[in-house]
Amino acid sequence: MKFNEILSIRGNFLIKATPFLIFISSIVVFNGMVDDWGRLSGSIDNLFVFIRESLWPPDWSVIEPQAYPICTAYPLIDFTCSTAWIGLLETLKIAFVSTVFGMILSLPISLLAARNLNPWWLSYSSRFILAAFRSLPSIIWAIFFVILVGFGPLSGVLAMTVYTIGYLGKLQYEAIEGMNKTPLYAAEAMGLSRFETAFQVVIPESANDLISQAIFMFEYNFRHGTVIGIVGAGGIGYYINLYLKFLQYDKVIAYLIIIFIVVLLIDMISIFARSFFTEEGDMPKPSWFHVILPASMIKK
Template identity: 65%
Template sequence: MAKIDSELRELLISVTFLLFSFWIILKLTSGAVWDWNGWSVIEPQSYPPCEANRFLQFTCSTAWIGMIETIKIAILATFFGMILSLPMGLLSSRNLFPQYITYPSRALVSACRSLPSLIWAIIFVILVGLGPTAGIMAMTIYTVGYLGKMQYEAIEGMNSAPLEAANAMGLTKAEVSLWVVIPETANHLIAQMIFMFEYNVRSGTVIGIVGAGGIGYYINLYLKFLQYEKVGAYLFIIFMVVMLIDLVSIYLRSFFTDESENNKPTWKGVLFPKNYVKTTHLIEN
């Protein structure tokens, strides 16, 4: 009975917070979210003609196209960032390599993380031009810095017994990394990658404002035309999509972590993510 009361209390807190968030959005957009003219962003574009089934014509809308492009940017940035950050994380681990290797590697990881993805997006828009390519490159660089730090902290925190056994067998650094370190920390690495994808989706909604692709491009466009009702509709869509991705992310990460609060995904965990606050605090310090 106490468990049911606790779950009802958590549900009430979550619903209250959601309603409060909707109220804030309404205030910020002067009620534009509920202006039907703003919701024309989910209607198919007049050009090019939409060839989808009439029940799927929303897939030709600017909201759908922009949000899908943002998710694609986040997927590619997370994928490339994971590939590049894993070697950097290994080289930055003091329990694997000497200081003359770990210090330069950590400096490079910190340099990638020193600028937010929005600033990297501005830099790459200048270098390669407008479009999602600049967004992918910007978020990849930041992902390398963000994931690299989390990875070498996870590697340094692993049990030392497997490393000592591998060194006693005379394995090389590459063999130790490939056959001992990565399998031992695989759950942490996968959970970090899922978390980073979730972060990149949120970040990807912003970088489009500077021309790096995604739904932010349309937000910037309608802001210039003072069509705030459409901006409000985009913000509402982003809010709901990010909340859904957060919930799915918590569920997926629960398979790779042992922490009890992640075992059962809830809206409270999305709205008040304890692990996210803790991880962000550690990274910022």
């Protein structure tokens, strides 16, 4: 057997063994971090005690109108005066505004960050800005803006917008870099400027990806918007934090169930909306029925 053949066989073996080796190494690293595995033994019992004594049943008074200010809504929709509704709506507003602002601000930076459109120095300096925005999680940005502008949704919007610029910008420049190169060649041969190429070729060509990412970002911002309220940046998180401090876990679990249902709904709307902006645009659009139910149930 020749030396090259032996090398090739070893190479193939290494490629196949790599996932297994990565898994084993993760176990070894984990084991190194944990000093006492025995602590796991009582965890299930602790969970059941916590659920039975503190979490369950949820206290649904959170969807009842607040005592003050006095609710003027019709009795049928008086839940709109509840802390759950007010907090949820504020979180949705923060997510919506910060996604729109974040997208508007991130798109020009991501156009500059794309390596297929710009010289390396411009591309890497733009990536540096995006990475700086992304390096801190949204909750840290929220603390920062609460210090700067005080409590409330303003600091929430600013925090989520900055994080959106960093996160969405990365997704956008990766989509732009992945676009088909031939339209760029045609534009370059025609003598189009970078500005014209960006607006006439790059954005239309990658529009589906950009829209799909913006919808995903809205969904992401809503989920994270529930957290930033904990540090006083507005939204439903404010109420969760309030009841956590008073150890009223039954109210906290009610909020968490509401957030879970809304996240699920937004996720379904997001899947449905994004299906309009995929390459398979000519495929039949999924019905609501298809989005909600698994394929096996639809067949039946």
